[in-house]
Structure formats: C-alpha cells, structure tokens
Amino acid sequence: MTTITIDNHNYNLDALSDDARAQLTSLQFVDTELARMQAQTAVLQTARMAYAKALQAALPVLPVGDTMKFN
Known part of the structure; x- marks a missing residue:
C-alpha cells in the first residue's frame, strides 16, 4: 500500500x-x-556574471574624468 501525504493527511x-x-x-x-x-x-x-566580468576586463581603461560617448 503506497500512501501520499497532502496537507498533513495520508491518502x-x-x-x-x-x-x-x-x-x-x-x-x-x-x-x-x-x-x-x-x-x-x-x-x-x-x-551572465562571468560574461559581465569578462566584458569589464575587455573594456579599454579610460583616464579619470573621461567618458566614452556613443553616437
């Protein structure tokens, strides 16, 4: 006999x-x-975390205060 418990009741x-x-x-x-x-x-x-970390490592280093502008 196999029983299953659902909501604390055995069936x-x-x-x-x-x-x-x-x-x-x-x-x-x-x-x-x-x-x-x-x-x-x-x-x-x-x-995703590994790809984001790899992307950060692959991006060029910008001098402090400079920003990249995308058109």
Whole structure:
C-alpha cells in the first residue's frame, strides 16, 4: 500500500480516483519542471556574471574624468 501525504493527511494512492491521480501526476511534473528551471536559471545567472566580468576586463581603461560617448 503506497500512501501520499497532502496537507498533513495520508491518502492511499490506490484508493484515489483517476482524476485525483491525474492531478497528482500533473503536480509532480510541474514540480520537477520548476526545479529544472530553477537549476537552469542558476546556471544562466552564473554565466551572465562571468560574461559581465569578462566584458569589464575587455573594456579599454579610460583616464579619470573621461567618458566614452556613443553616437
């Protein structure tokens, strides 16, 4: 007998309706996708910081008081 706990209540998985099992499956899928996307976001944020740091290192050094003007 497999049970699942939802809102501090235990439910026998085999006793759930087809609709309840389908909703549970969808919820588990969404939770997995959210975790995957959060991990991907962390990777992208790390890469962005590395690119920004590399960009700063690649920019020309300006004398104090000078600014670059883009037309």
